[in-house]
Amino acid sequence: MYGHDGKxxxxxxxxGDMVLYESHSVLHGRPFPLKxxxxxxxxxxxxxxxxxxxxxxxxxxxLIGLQEVAEDNRSQLYRVDENQWQPIHEAARGAHIHVIExxxxxxxxxxxxxxxSETPLDIAILFNGEDHPVVKKLRDxxxxxxxxxxxxxxxxxxxxxxxxxxxxxxxxxx
Numbered sequence: 588m589y590g591h592d593g594k595x596x597x598x599x600x601x602x603g604d605m606v607l608y609e610s611h612s613v614l615h616g617r618p619f620p621l622k623x624x625x626x627x628x629x630x631x632x633x634x635x636x637x638x639x640x641x642x643x644x645x646x647x648x649x650l651i652g653l654q655e656v657a658e659d660n661r662s663q664l665y666r667v668d669e670n671q672w673q674p675i676h677e678a679a680r681g682a683h684i685h686v687i688e689x690x691x692x693x694x695x696x697x698x699x700x701x702x703x704s705e706t707p708l709d710i711a712i713l714f715n716g717e718d719h720p721v722v723k724k725l726r727d728x729x730x731x732x733x734x735x736x737x738x739x740x741x742x743x744x745x746x747x748x749x750x751x752x753x754x755x756x757x758x759x760x761x
Contacts, residue, residue, distance in 0.1 A: 588615035641666055645674035645690070648683035657693065664693050671702040679707035680714045682721040687728070697730045704733050 588596055588608060597618075598606055608615065610632075641663035644652035653674065656663050667673055675695050678686035687707070691697055698706045705713070708730040711721045 588613050641674040642668055642672065642677050645683065645686050646677035646681055648678070648681055648686055650683075650686055650689055653686060653689065661693075664690060664695055669702075671700065673699050675699060675707045676701055676705070676710050679711040679721060679725065682711065682715050682719060684721055684724050687721070687724065691728050697725070697728055698736055700733065700736075706731060706733050706736065708732050 588598065590596055590613065600606060610630075639649065639652045639656060641653055641656045644650075644656055653664075664674055673695065675687060675690045675697065676699070678690060698708075700706060701710070708722065708725045709732050711719065711725055712732070715721055
């Protein structure tokens with residue numbers, strides 16, 4: 588095999604030996620024909636662990652990892668991915684109640700919307716079912732489905748319109 592230093596190394600193995608190398612970045616192969624009738628190999632492919640993101644930690648329910656990410660950079664708790672999923676959406680999908688509770692304590696928007704206009708409650712229902720404990724917990728924490736958010740926004744808009752009319756009427760009276 589050619590090492591990262593550019594040198595060629597011959598590795599002769601005996602039964603029971605194990606060699607670890609980066610097969611994706613090191614040129615390797617059998618330079619001579621095999622002497623014998625058979626052989627057995629086991630290949631284990633791995634990737635070095637990268638720094639955990641808040642979304643990944645929430646997805647797997649790793650509260651300690653999520654807290655470590657937040658200590659380094661609190662804004663990661665609010666970071667959106669390409670689908671506008673935040674860690675709270677990942678925690679809702681995975682039914683990780685302890686992570687949801689932590690995120691709510693950190694003042695994450697419990698009704699944050701994804702690119703598809705789904706709230707964490709919508710995600711929890713979709714992936715875990717209406718009767719799941721995570722759905723109950725989200726509701727107890729004040730989460731709403733998107734359909735209720737729309738109604739709330741419309742009602743607030745109407746209230747705002749009514750307030751404008753009231754102020755213009757009182758203005759006219761003066």
